[in-house]
Amino acid sequence: MLAVRGVTVRFAGLTALDGVSFTVAPGSVHALIGPNGAGKSTCFNVLSGLCRPVAGTVRLGDTELTRLAPHRIARLGVARTFQNIVTTEGTVADNLMLGRHVLTRAGFTAAALRLPGAVREQRAHRARVREIAELVGLDAHFDTPVTALSYGDRKRVEFARALCLEPDVLLLDEPVAGMNGAERARTARVIGEVRARLGLSVVLVEHDMGLVMRLADEVTVLDFGRPLAHGTPDEVRRHPEVLRAYLGAPTAPEETPVTATDARQGDAP
Ligand SMILES: Nc1ncnc2c1ncn2[C@@H]1O[C@H](COP(=O)(O)OP(=O)(O)OP(=O)(O)O)[C@@H](O)[C@H]1O
Ligand SMILES: [Mg+2]
Secondary structure, three states, X not given: OEEEEEEEEEEOOEEEEEEEEEEEOOOOEEEEEXXXXXXXXXXXXHHOOOOOOOEEEEEEOOEEOOOOOHHHHHHOOEEEOOOOOOOOOOEHHHHHHHHXXXXXXXXXXXXXXXXXXXXXXXXXXXXXXXXXXXXXXXXXXXXXXXXXXOHHHHHHHHXXXXXXXXXXXXXXXXXXXXXXXXXXXXXXXXXXXXXXHHOOEEEEEOOOHHHHHHHOOEEEEEEOOEEEEEEOHHHXXXXXXXXXXXXXXXXXXXXXXXXXXXXXXXXXX
């Protein structure tokens, strides 16, 4: 269980997160939604150790993550993707092997010298990495340079690279942003399959409300760094404050869906 309690982050005069609390149940998909600038990525930065909160705690089971360095948090089983594609070189296989880095036992020198133990270990990692590529539908591109892939496939490489850490908790920051309809549907299917097959918890930041409604068990809504609403997708969709934050209307007809307000779709490559 991942428990976020009262997390507050300030940048100079701006309070990016203000007493944010939520709990991610094991094996669940927990969506974190909110308008642009609501603090979603900042929250991921806290969870992954890139940003220290001025108040509040993050616990994974009995372990407090709040003051740990990013690589220690990764080793404890929390993996993430970034909102923007982290530019990559090399093949899909190379990139996924990078994702195994924190799991590698043999030192760099042993690997470079191709000592038998290190070679065996590398072989085992490569076999597992191939399985993960199959799981996310990248097996046909295993030896393809990442730069030759479509945008959707590149986003899936990032997703697969995070999975290569064998996480218990996977943080996905806008996994379908900038994708076309077919790529979105495909990625949604893959996220659902991965969660079912690997039994991990997913924290999902997405502006695509269709995807959130389909995949999430629970939703936490942030607005200007403050927790605005919490509940099942259906409860949140009908919540008057959520409708106001997204649509700017005090009330809205019952059947009005919270539509994707992905204002940054146009930013995507
Ligand atoms: N390193 C930083 N220094 C100063 N301000 C920051 C920093 N990182 C984020 N912010 C500010 O904190 C607020 C929250 O930003 P954040 O990126 O977490 O929002 P978000 O919910 O992820 O938005 P989006 O949907 O656009 O990705 C914004 O006002 C942003 O400008
Ligand atoms: Mg963001």
